[in-house]
Amino acid sequence: MGEGLIAPKNKSYDVVIVGGAMLGSAVAWFLSDNPDFDGSILVVERDPTYEFTSTVHTNSCMRQQFSNEINVRISQFAAEFVKNFREFMGNDERVPDVPLHSYGYMYLADNEAFAQVLRENQKLQAACGAGTKFMTRDEIKRDYPFYQLDDIVGANHNLVDEGYFEGSTLFDWWKRSAREQGAEYIANEVVGMAKNPAGTRVESVTLKSGDVIACGSVVNASGPRAVLTSRMAGIEIPVEPRKRYTFIFSAEQPLDRDLPLTIDPSGVHMRSDGTYYLAGCPPDDDPAVDYDDFVQDFSIWEEKAWPVIATRVPQFEAIKLINSWAGHYAYNTLDQNAILGPHSEVENFIFVNGFSGHGFQQSPAMGRGTSEWITYGEYRSLDLTPFHYDRIAQNRPFLEKAVI
Known part of the structure; x- marks a missing residue:
């Protein structure tokens, strides 16, 4: 095994999340916190210091000033989540207030x-x-x-x-709480994926350590490296x-x-x-x-x-x-909006990509929504289907006039 790489404890997981920074940890926490989800979660992070992630370089801004209703609603939930952070985190007395x-x-x-x-x-x-x-x-x-x-x-x-918030506190507590609720984080890197003969599912991921892990779903939370991850499943996305x-x-x-x-x-x-x-x-x-x-x-x-x-x-x-x-x-060159939900053919490959600078303020709603999609096969809070991959395949931009 390579230096610093950590092997997973098991050979199979219900959900493998590729990338453990803000969006990956949002998905891990909302999944692990969902009483209707009882599966296993593996979060694979290539740089556990997070030194070069978008998460560490963020300015933690939040705004409702968008031209599209769903983007407004996403940020409104973020504000609700931040203002009531301890309550959302189960009234854990260790959890600080987030200004x-x-x-x-x-x-x-x-x-x-x-x-x-x-x-x-x-x-x-x-x-x-x-x-x-x-x-x-x-x-x-x-x-x-x-x-x-x-x-x-x-x-x-x-x-x-509307303004800015201490996003690093959300990130730290999502990681900590997700682990406490059973999500497994490892320092490793996904370097390959194997699909079933029909090409409709990712059956396993291969790690840099050589481990081959069977998976129920794969979540691409790789930030600016999103296309490197999707290409392992034969998928192109316009994120750079x-x-x-x-x-x-x-x-x-x-x-x-x-x-x-x-x-x-x-x-x-x-x-x-x-x-x-x-x-x-x-x-x-x-x-x-x-x-x-x-x-x-x-x-x-x-x-x-x-x-x-x-x-x-x-x-x-x-x-x-x-x-x-x-x-x-993680710049989506099609329309500077998130790419979310399942691939249209590789049905268990889930996107949480292309946020183009909106990732921190959108992470609570996107983490919650992705958890709902994996658990129920539908959204039960905000309808996030406008961000789904099918618009990428159809070259159909999701128009948002207020992109900074």
Whole structure:
């Protein structure tokens, strides 16, 4: 057996989850916590330090500001889950409260066409019970006088259950609790899969340690590496690693109130982050990158992020970069939305992939829904079928206008 690899205790499991980071652990916990599921769970994680996972590089943001009702509902459940975390975790006294910092998103529009899209989105969000308000430039200036708004015609803003949360706490407790409830986590790697003669089921997975494990279902929770896992079952999916940059900075003159997560028309976003501020953006040239490429390009800070930050908030002309990192989005090139549920032919191959930066806020609903699908063969909470694989096979995008 290879160095550091751990063999599974058994030769057969009802569910094998490939990837034990946020989404894999969400599935493991919701399954192990479901009283109607009495099967065995194996979680195979290639990097038990999680050092290079999207989970560790996340900014833990949460918003209801989507253009599609199901995406709004998914985030509303996330807010409910975070605010009642201990209760969802069985009122375990060890489980801490998880803060939800509701600074809101400030989605700025610099032209009337986009402002109209925001107005339409606001109507849908309000119909779902979200607290989104459309604000005129004067209203933004009244509530947040630090913005420079000469080019802005309006914005959407929501101060209810929208902002950021301590997602790492959910992740840690999902892992711990899933183990306590019987899920087995091993440091190993799935390197192959064998299907039945008809090609309709994955019968076993082969691990890097050489172990061959029979399985009832396989869950692909491999983050940016999702297609490497699906190819073992002969399946292509449009998910690739895209690099995203995060910057932590301090201000010589801090603002006198919280900075909402501000989405500038340039694509740069920024928000309060404790005593500091956080900013991020995609590169202008945004290709797929190597799975192990986390090299930072500091010109993005100097030439893109900082100039926008200082222009939008003149008080941020004097700021100091404290920390920065590059992480990977599991980027769905078809429509930047999740790929979920079973494959249309390999019926026991289950997707939890392609979240394109929405994975943390969507993990409670997706973990719950995947648990329901595996246990009952249907969704019993939110209908997540719009995210199913069949749209990938049909090249039928699931349209979401509010992708950041």
